[in-house]
Amino acid sequence: MASLATPPEVQVKTKWKISKSPSSWLVWGAVIFFFINLVGVIGTVVVSSFGTEWFDGWLPAGWTLSFYQTAWHDYQVAELLKVTLKVAGAVVLIAILVGTPAAYALARRDFPGKRIVMLCFLLPIMLPPITFGIPLATFIYKLNLGGTLLGVIIANLVPAIPFVILVLTPFIEQIDPRIESAARICGANTWQIFWRILAPLIVPGLLAAALLVLVQTVALFELTYLVSGPTSTTLVVALYYAVFASGIRPYQAISAMAVFYMLSTLFILIVALRFVSPTQLVSRVRNTSEEKN
Amino acid sequence: MSAKTQSREFSSTRRFWLKEHGIDSTLLLIVPALLAMLVFFVYPTVYGTILSFHPANKAGFLENYKTFFGDPYMRKSIFNTFRIALPVSLVNVCLAVPVAVKMRHRVKGQRAINTILIIPISLGTVLIAEGLYAYLSPNGWFNRTLMAAHIIHAPLQMLHNFWGVMISLIISGFPFAFLLTLSYISGINPKMEEAASILGAGPIQRFRFVTLPLLAPGLAITFCLNFVLAFSVFPSANLLGNPSGDSHVLAVAATDVISQSYDYSMASAISLITAVCEITVVVLVFAIRSRFYTGSTTGGKG
Structure with missing residues (x-):
């Protein structure tokens, strides 16, 4: 009123x-x-x-058009695409599955040692990837996972999980806890509250987090660069090597390779934007307020 | 009988105490994420820190740090990093706030604008560096346009120096700052600004006293994330800058040590120095942030 x-x-x-x-x-x-x-x-x-x-x-x-052929064959773009998709898919899935529950608990509970736990999640994001990437790469090589797909996925998860938590925690904090209390009074358990009350409300945040992690992982260079081997090189690392070693192949072929990379990231972006657009996130608040009016 | 009652009483007090301190089964939700961080972040970092005190040449335990700070070329990489990262993150956040403020109001073609702004994030620093290399070159479109418009007479030298790195970080960092600011600003209930408007506040007052304080926590995070991006300018510094001169940043110094001598001990030492420099800035930003309002941005009563 x-x-x-x-x-x-x-x-x-x-x-x-x-x-x-x-x-x-x-x-x-x-x-x-x-x-x-x-x-x-x-x-x-x-x-x-x-x-x-x-x-x-x-x-x-x-x-x-001949440089596209050169780039496709010389840089083995098909193989690179496959690796990139596998890594990105695994990272997004695991990061959302592991990060969302943690974000909820951090948004709703105050407990002894919360600051230390929070620091644990903040540091991988707040530190430049290269700083923890070098020790992490040393560790992954010690585990004999250096150069493998699993090693690259693990390395990419280190910033991805905290990123999901960091994006989702403010979103969950914005949801009035009284809604949950009401549901709890009505007899819902934590699991039901999560799926029936919270999940629908955090879908925009969840999609935004997934989109950001996906885009970030495809473009994340430093960690993959430090950990990857010949069979686990992603598109962006291959592009860096191509640009850095320019002179071996004609500049146009490097550009063609860059276009392949660009097309794949733009494809992911367009697909992602079909389900979540920042505009939707912007207008969500306005729409609800207009409905109230 | 009485023992049973006693134990039940005891367990209920304990549960009450735990509940009082916010400890219940909900906290188990953190465990998987925390475990992943402990194994793949905390442990390697501690391991790397210890490794940095065990130099490869078996000299004293501070040898790596002595080498780093004793060498003016290495030492200057700290200054080079700050000189690039600080202005870039400030520019990005300062640009992102007004654009985000405008974007939350309905604007024609908003979706298209947002989509285009998000493209540079998805492209990543490597591609931006690759494109800028040709775009900013003396023969590139940028210099050509300026010369055709008679704004300049000789091509601007923006490659292999500080400027190329700066520009590439603004192109990839600004949209990132914008997207984050937009998501925080969209969480602020417009009713608050409306209320301020009814009370007679002008647009500048509304921004200064309503939107900005509510946005401050989000802005602190946005600044820090941007600063991190700019702090590890490794690909753009190597491809666009002058990696042995004024863009010899900490990340370049660390990767050079690895690729030239496989000295993981020295590289870990440089990583640690980078981390300490970076954390100092983040702690400062959050200290400032904690002085602002923290709490719900959706408003009390609807």
């Missing part, structure tokens, strides 16, 4: 003001500048992968 007190005129006025203020123009200008440069960066890679020779001028001298 209290929400009815807001007259619609006030809202309209505020909206109009925001869209015309100079600060808006500044923000949009910055965003557009960012977009133009982003398009330039990606465009350069794509254009160069189709070009025959490109030393000077706005565009390459001629066009060809």
